[in-house]
Amino acid sequence: MLKKVLNINGLPRTLIVDPEASLAKVLREQLLLTGCKVGCNQGHCGTCSIIMDGEVVRSCTVKMKRVPDEARITTIEGLATPDNLHPLQVAWMAHGCAQCGFCSPGFILSAKVLLDKNPNPTREEVRAWFQKNRNACRCTGYKPLVDAVMAAAKVVRGEMRKEDLLFKPVGNKIYGTTYHRPSALQKVTGTWDYGADVNLQMPPGTLRLALVQAEVSHAIIKGIDTSEAEKMPGVYKVITHKDVKGKNRITGLITFPTNKGDGWDRPILCDEKVFQYGDAIAIVAADTEEHARAAAKKVKVDLEVLPAYMSAPAAMEPDAIEIHPGTPNVYYEQGIVKGEDTKPIMEDPDVVTVEVNTYCSRQPHLVLEPDCGCAYFDEEGRLTIHSKSIGLHLHHAMICPGIGIEPEKLRLVQNPTGGTFGYKFSPTNEALLGVAALATGRPVTLNFDMYQNITYTGKRSPGFVKCKLAANKEGKLLAMETDWTIDHGPYSEFGDLLTLRLAQFIGAGYDIPNIRGKGRTVCTNHAWGSAFRAYGSPQSFLASEIAMDELAEKLGMDPLELRLKNVYRPGSTTPTQQEPEVYCLEEMLNILRPRWEEAKKRCKELSTPEKKRGVGLSIGMYGCGLDGPDGSEAWVELTKDGVTVGCSWEDHGQGADIGALTHAHETLRQAGFKPEQIKLVLNDMAYTPNSGPAGGSRSNVMTGNAIRVGCEMLLNAMRKLDGTFRTYEEMVAENIPLRYEGKWAASMCTPCDPETAKGEPFGNYVYEVFMPEVEVDMKTGKVTVVKFTTIVDAGVITNRTVTDGQIYGGLAQGIGLALSEDFEDLEKHTNLVKCGLPFIQDVPDDIEIIYVETPRATGPYGSSGIGEGPLTAPHPAILNAIYNACGVRIYSVPALPEKVKAGLEALEAKKNATADKE
């Protein structure tokens, strides 16, 4: 131990520290300065940035023995006070920079140092600063952060007032404005307490858990020996499957009867088999996390290793054994049948056809906040589990039988949550926490580190997709044939639904009268398939939007004109034979056309032999709902001070809070309520009803409507005959109920058929057109997206800043998907950098968003969802742009430099061969 004096936030503090401990650990654990967020804990992500002696320091990388004596350290807690924020904090709130907020303290402190050194930076200097200091953000696409720094710099320079940074409503209207989200203040002050922070704030005596995890991908468990671990210092109990009181399985909630599995395939704690790397085999409960982790290493697991099927083709080999004995590895098949048989059309000599085969990768979510959670028994004796769950009631149903508890004795709560982008649509730590709390009777906490979070949470399921298009010579699409295979990992969660998604979205956006195709879900031993933003559509559009480009080339048509000719118009139907709710794509492409022409010209002009530029196109769309019937609930209660709105609209940075507030306010402002009079109660099953999971861009529609309905019920109760409204006191005096349950169901939706995919799965869609411009380094093959233009129709915009932020962030993830992100190699893809997380210089600052706001009849106040839109199809547009730039056609993402370089070399060889021939 080392006794050390540090000057923390302006005051000297004497600390006794382990010289090998990181500064971040000491700040967090020994001073509870939890505004210092730890993401990767290896210096990659910058969330733990603090200011030390005037410089930005990633505090996770500095061991205490290297911290200078009396170092002057500023954490976010010392930057300012809630009632007198730093201009950067206000700008961060104003520009929507705090989406999930996990990176906000680190970014703000980093920017503080920049402005201290240079109060008048250019945008490029700001970007270079964040790149240099490795400040990563997974939500915002970075552009809003630069906007915020530029705005705060003006305040610092005295060119504007801090008070003017934040939008203030005019005429009591916030719908469609840039009003800040209610959680922003906590996010920019470091007090939005994420799971790891909550865990540090647990009462003394809380047990700290560590997992014993499989280090092979497929094996039979012959024995588990916990005796040595039990003797380790601080150990309270080692928990195995024998301690699990229930079925010890998390149910995959099978949707279709044709699914050959029963969904009870995922163990909480492995008993008979290991199905994938990282599977939890035991839990050690100890007094400290260090003790628990040390003891976990001493648990001995006797394994008989089996062949590991690390991709769908391997698991489909005839000699492959059943991963789940009794269930075939191909456990679900989905067909699509629309219009006439496509075979005769494809064979018609007057018809132009193209066929592409694409591979969309096992994209990792690369969230900055690892999974952390806790469990305890509440004042009513309910087992209460806090986690990053974005589907409280869904997860309740999925884990309850497995841990063995009566449903009414299980309460799930969402902690303030970093971005999940869908992986938390799956339970991860919830059942483990529940089992441990039940087995010990004590409060427990479980923290994943970044390695665990990357290697042992769900991923986007890779998709192998064939898409064959047929068009007449004028470019009118006549038919499509498709085939797709989904590598879903070992667990069935929503695997059938995902496979259906490809039927819904391959070729979507275009009027294709005749379609035939088949897809399948394959069980493998790689990471289990979980939800990921735009779930199922990136696999789909990668194929169909490259095919459209190839078709245009073959037809000698401009790619935009080919698309324009075929997009939905009245009379068109989707692949599932549904009539679109709006026909906006034609207008969107017309708006884009002049920009497209300029871009083509610009790319030619800016191309050099060393760096070639190209522009690409694609369209994407996504349904806002849970495939088929969907609905939501919320309650609304008049109080002395205003109105309280309760719902389970889980927030993972997408803006549940501002969404709920905005819909409530838009309704309640009829009675004069101000935004600040509306209080939200969110995401605690003890208080909030089933509003459905926060995924698939559904919440703004479903829960937005439920809130609207609840607020309308309240207003109806408050309304007097003369049209004015009763006060709270009058309501009480007249004994009129104060609380109303708002419910809304998407009754227009029907599920799709497993054979034909026919159905009306979604009531609303979001539509987006993508036009990236890329630069290809002809020497290295490295591709950079230098500009991005997008046209979006998500209906009437609920909140402009949030919508902008969703699009910027989604495009950044699309760039990652296209160019760098992957989780394939269990040895290599183990950290954010190696998994290809885009940093600020990987994402263009020059992003133009153009909105077409076609009102949706069934969206609240005309709005639809937005979250999935920007990640539906940005990647085929980038691949199309690469082709446009340099002639290399890439069919599988990520288009890593080596892949592009190989393509360039092949082109060169071909050219030389042709030249030789001539």
Next chain:
Amino acid sequence: MLKKVLNINGLPRTLIVDPEASLAKVLREQLLLTGCKVGCNQGHCGTCSIIMDGEVVRSCTVKMKRVPDEARITTIEGLATPDNLHPLQVAWMAHGCAQCGFCSPGFILSAKVLLDKNPNPTREEVRAWFQKNRNACRCTGYKPLVDAVMAAAKVVRGEMRKEDLLFKPVGNKIYGTTYHRPSALQKVTGTWDYGADVNLQMPPGTLRLALVQAEVSHAIIKGIDTSEAEKMPGVYKVITHKDVKGKNRITGLITFPTNKGDGWDRPILCDEKVFQYGDAIAIVAADTEEHARAAAKKVKVDLEVLPAYMSAPAAMEPDAIEIHPGTPNVYYEQGIVKGEDTKPIMEDPDVVTVEVNTYCSRQPHLVLEPDCGCAYFDEEGRLTIHSKSIGLHLHHAMICPGIGIEPEKLRLVQNPTGGTFGYKFSPTNEALLGVAALATGRPVTLNFDMYQNITYTGKRSPGFVKCKLAANKEGKLLAMETDWTIDHGPYSEFGDLLTLRLAQFIGAGYDIPNIRGKGRTVCTNHAWGSAFRAYGSPQSFLASEIAMDELAEKLGMDPLELRLKNVYRPGSTTPTQQEPEVYCLEEMLNILRPRWEEAKKRCKELSTPEKKRGVGLSIGMYGCGLDGPDGSEAWVELTKDGVTVGCSWEDHGQGADIGALTHAHETLRQAGFKPEQIKLVLNDMAYTPNSGPAGGSRSNVMTGNAIRVGCEMLLNAMRKLDGTFRTYEEMVAENIPLRYEGKWAASMCTPCDPETAKGEPFGNYVYEVFMPEVEVDMKTGKVTVVKFTTIVDAGVITNRTVTDGQIYGGLAQGIGLALSEDFEDLEKHTNLVKCGLPFIQDVPDDIEIIYVETPRATGPYGSSGIGEGPLTAPHPAILNAIYNACGVRIYSVPALPEKVKAGLEALEAKKNATADKE
């Protein structure tokens, strides 16, 4: 567990709490808001005061289940920032309110609420507020706190600027000014981390200790059974005397060879016997303090209970067994022999004699911060113990052999420390921490609660004193005979020295040519005798200063005139036959005389039949040093930025930091150094030399001189031939050493003789004259001190605010000693209130201090010590005032209402008897 949302310092936080836990515990342990200090943990002292929903709340009294949801809580951390303090914080710094600082956050928050409600309070309203809210302070005597609130209120009202509250040096001189102490900023911001705060900031994995303590006062230990405790949750180890590697004894550092004990009488962990209530028998080390305390209750101790000797007379009975077998209960005797035999004088019929027998009580220190400490192995493998030690090197010597470690492997560090008023002159938790760290090999922490702190730390040793004075008819003192008995509890620490002190101070201040007397130290089973401010003198002056009043009455002289006639003048010597270093008492009494006359008149005028007023007088003095030879060391080092000064001047609120700074600056300012260029390194044996313990008003003289010497050595090295000074760079360039060891020894002192007490024990004294005015409630006997005037000569004043603060605080403790404080009944005297801690309304706001600054030849810059002065003899003055008011003569403190009432009733009965007779 309860999930609760609270608004903490302006931001909502969600906490998971035990509904039965106190708000203070949650704020401290779960949010590490350690600015919320917990003193008594039972609502008596107000240190844990916070603001909840606009009201002052003692957070230790509020269970979490009673905290309203979304309660708005402000702790000191949320009041302001270090660079923009609240006016109350600045006023607290400016007025020296943060002495030890432990009560400061609670007082400041309490005052904040007062000023929010009433920005223009009267002094009496401020006092009523603090009384109502039970804000207790043990250091300041309360007056400076009221001054600070009045000043801050002016700022709040806009009548003065916050910047003008704090004294700013003029002409680079701070000596004698009200310059604030360096630690004040941390104290008023709640970041002066006391032991319990340090303990909460220890790294994860630190073991938490609890003691198994004796619940009887005297017993033989037949067995200790730890088996059940070892099985309790979270327990790591149960430590008994068998685990102690050394002698298992703390040495009492016997001073005199005539002492019949050897000093090795105090066990670290009891092995053969229990000697007093609370003796430590075992230590439980567990993961949490709760677990450790629960397990401690399960340790079974088999005892054979022995007769407990709870006072000196009981232990002196002929049939009393030896508490420490082999050592008589009366283990030290001290004589005094000065001048001629007193017997003939006493018997001379022309001589007027009086004899009084007084009892000075087992005064408890009643500190607000309980003993808390930690131990760990530092980076060099040294066992490092943090505690409230006010004698690091002393304690090192006392505990080293007992715990069994090489001296160079033991490092003691003083934590920021609440007031100790001397009890931490004794080791308390140090050896226990060391034993536990050695036995477990892990960092350990040990927190006493207030019950433990009161019942198991040393107390002022009760003194039974006889004083017989003889004077001629003109009032000239001729002789004194004394006899005294000290009840020193079971442990010998400094017991012989204490007994000598009474020889030194009974009758001190007066020229008494002939003295005979004898005193003794008695071993008992009540609380061990430890140092307490003015050590040994309150027992002395209680007797001699009442005797002086009785003598004046008998002579028909005014008490002031009698004293004035006899105080030291050139030619006088002290009881130990030493020439006083200055003769200031005559001037002091002359200054007092007009005030005395006014007071007598005023008391008469203000007396009513129901409430009688009276005024009393006494004089006190104290030696500034460790009885006999004494000295100190400090080092001084020139740095790039200024000068660093290192010493072990332990601070327990008396102002070591400002003392060190002021002496250093007074020297260094010759070379132009500013106060802010002087850095202090204090109280860590790894860095700071032996400067002696911080007690007996010695440090300002000894360490002040050592610092002065060190600084002078540095200046000499820096001085050029032309009288200017070399810069740091020049010193380095010329290869002149930068660091100097300043040493100073009080070479003029000699030890006193055990037979005659002859010697020159101190080089400097502090002199004080006391004049309290009291009001006696004739119905209840309750005495209130309504005004206090004091004349002080402590030489040239080093820092005015600190000196004022010492006097106000010492007088308040004197009022407590006189009227309310006691630790006698182990069943009753177990908390601050029952032990008689004075609150603000128990101490007058009307206190006048008049300084006579006679320069001391051997004090640095003419200064002497001050700390002990005000507690030497305020209590006999109060008893004299009670007599003056109502005619009741009290000889034993505390003069509780029932005692005074009984006296009034006896007087009444006597009057009635006389009336009957007449």
